[in-house]
Amino acid sequence: MAKTKTKWVCQSCGYESFSYLGRCPDCNNFATFCEEVVQEPTAAKTNSASVILNVDLSAKKIKDIENDEKIRLKTDMQEFDRVLGGGFVAGSLVLLAGDPGIGKSTLILQTCKNLCSKKENKDPICALYICAEESPQQVKLRAQRLGVDAENLYVTNQNCLEEVIKQIDEIKPDFLVVDSIQAVYSSQITSSSGSVSQIRECTNILMHIAKQKNITTVIIGHVTKEGNIAGPKVLEHMVDCVINFEGDRYKSYRILRSIKNRFGTTSEVGVFNMEDDGLNEVLNPSELFLNPSDTSNCGCSIIATLEGTRVLLLEIQALTGSTPYPNPRRVARGIEYNRLLQILAVLEKRVGLNLSKQDVYINVIGGIDIIEPAADLGVALAVLSCARDIPLKNKTVMIGEVGLSGEIRAADNLEKRLKEAQKLGFEYAIIPKVNKNIAQKIEKLQIKTIQVTKLTDAIIQAFKQD
Numbered sequence: 001m002a003k004t005k006t007k008w009v010c011q012s013c014g015y016e017s018f019s020y021l022g023r024c025p026d027c028n029n030f031a032t033f034c035e036e037v038v039q040e041p042t043a044a045k046t047n048s049a050s051v052i053l054n055v056d057l058s059a060k061k062i063k064d065i066e067n068d069e070k071i072r073l074k075t076d077m078q079e080f081d082r083v084l085g086g087g088f089v090a091g092s093l094v095l096l097a098g099d100p101g102i103g104k105s106t107l108i109l110q111t112c113k114n115l116c117s118k119k120e121n122k123d124p125i126c127a128l129y130i131c132a133e134e135s136p137q138q139v140k141l142r143a144q145r146l147g148v149d150a151e152n153l154y155v156t157n158q159n160c161l162e163e164v165i166k167q168i169d170e171i172k173p174d175f176l177v178v179d180s181i182q183a184v185y186s187s188q189i190t191s192s193s194g195s196v197s198q199i200r201e202c203t204n205i206l207m208h209i210a211k212q213k214n215i216t217t218v219i220i221g222h223v224t225k226e227g228n229i230a231g232p233k234v235l236e237h238m239v240d241c242v243i244n245f246e247g248d249r250y251k252s253y254r255i256l257r258s259i260k261n262r263f264g265t266t267s268e269v270g271v272f273n274m275e276d277d278g279l280n281e282v283l284n285p286s287e288l289f290l291n292p293s294d295t296s297n298c299g300c301s302i303i304a305t306l307e308g309t310r311v312l313l314l315e316i317q318a319l320t321g322s323t324p325y326p327n328p329r330r331v332a333r334g335i336e337y338n339r340l341l342q343i344l345a346v347l348e349k350r351v352g353l354n355l356s357k358q359d360v361y362i363n364v365i366g367g368i369d370i371i372e373p374a375a376d377l378g379v380a381l382a383v384l385s386c387a388r389d390i391p392l393k394n395k396t397v398m399i400g401e402v403g404l405s406g407e408i409r410a411a412d413n414l415e416k417r418l419k420e421a422q423k424l425g426f427e428y429a430i431i432p433k434v435n436k437n438i439a440q441k442i443e444k445l446q447i448k449t450i451q452v453t454k455l456t457d458a459i460i461q462a463f464k465q466d
């Protein structure tokens with residue numbers, strides 16, 4: 001009997017080798033290689049998608065390709081729709097990734113409920129939910145809790161993809177959910193479900209189904225211990241959108257973030273609150289993260305940061321204290337570590353604040369990661385406020401990037417940030433003077449703006465109490 005050919009595949013990045021390797025030369029991870037059987041390419045395999053789906057794949061002229069008028073499927077959840085760039089694009093393939101137990105199945109079941117109550121071209125939208133991880137009874141339990149009793153929602157726990165395709169042909173859904181991609185398998189491949197080859201092949205087949213049958217498909221994927229989507233990069237380039245569902249395990253709010261979106265921007269976030277009756281949208285997250293009565297503590301500052309198109313007001317807390325070690329500790333939660341080092345260096349050189357014998361801790365309340373530099377001023381003032389033990393000016397937001405020579409640099413969308421701060425009851429805003437061209441725009445706002453050019457000016461203003 002002929003010997004079966006095998007290969008070794010890295011389960012982290014998909015790198016292939018003919019022998020076992022302890023460390024992957026591509027992604028540098030240890031002990032990630034698994035043995036898989038090499039499939040001889042057969043006629044059926046080389047054009048598997050066209051054979052399985054029985055569709056016409058011939059090239060067409062771009063002007064002859066039909067375009068659906070009603071291209072966006074709205075989920076009726078503002079937060080989800082915004083992250084998707086205005087709803088699901090019909091026929092798109094979306095990957096929803098997140099830690100186990102974060103609420104992916106809950107979110108998608110609620111989405112099915114909303115979609116199934118809508119009509120498309122006069123026919124109600126029909127959804128098929130492949131619950132490969134749970135039994136239909138378990139899904140029913142969750143559905144009862146969420147009040148889902150849609151007429152056109154079909155549930156199956158079939159996890160063989162070829163069987164799923166038969167059901168798709170029967171039911172002809174407009175919306176398909178695969179929960180999760182790690183639990184389904186294609187019988188064309190011998191390796192076990194969850195392996196990189198299976199995930200890659202299954203996603204490939206699902207991508208063809210989505211495009212050719214115009215079925216909006218959501219694939220749910222688990223995140224590994226390291227925070228990658230299992231079988232990670234291989235999936236990201238195949239799908240149209242990658243959406244991460246994150247949250248603090250000990251808190252009830254959840255954040256939906258788009259990592260890749262072919263049909264919208266990628267910097268959008270959506271905020272939800274997990275309650276007994278499922279996920280509820282949080283339309284004004286600043287209220288959730290802020291407690292304005294607390295802002296008079298030493299070491300606290302409030303910033304207005306942009307997350308996509310939305311302004312979030314967040315509290316930054318700083319703590320400094322003498323260190324018993326020769327190398328003082330710098331801990332940054334929510335802002336980039338190197339950014340903190342840079343701000344501390346500017347404080348030392350331009351303001352004369354020496355922290356070389358002090359530990360510095362920074363925490364952004366709410367578990368949000370701030371990437372934009374306009375938060376610098378808030379961080380610098382929080383550190384100074386704690387080091388000097390003086391609270392910052394009450395009801396004031398800080399906006400601006402701190403340059404290396406101690407200058408305060410411009411921030412985008414200043415008007416939008418100020419409006420949000422005003423809405424939440426803030427009375428003053430320290431803003432960069434370089435944002436001059438918006439002077440007329442902010443004149444009408446009630447919030448009083450204090451324009452500064454240098455960090456030292458900002459410090460004088462920030463510690464002036466009324």
Ligand code: TYD
Nearest residue numbers: 100101102103104105106274275276277278
């Ligand atoms: P689930 O959607 O099963 O998570 P995932 O699919 O990402 O693994 O959600 C599981 C968690 O959500 C579980 O800890 C219970 C909680 N939950 C609620 O708090 N309220 C609800 O209405 C539901 C359905 C779940």
Ligand code: MG
Nearest residue numbers: 104105133179
């Ligand atoms: Mg689940």
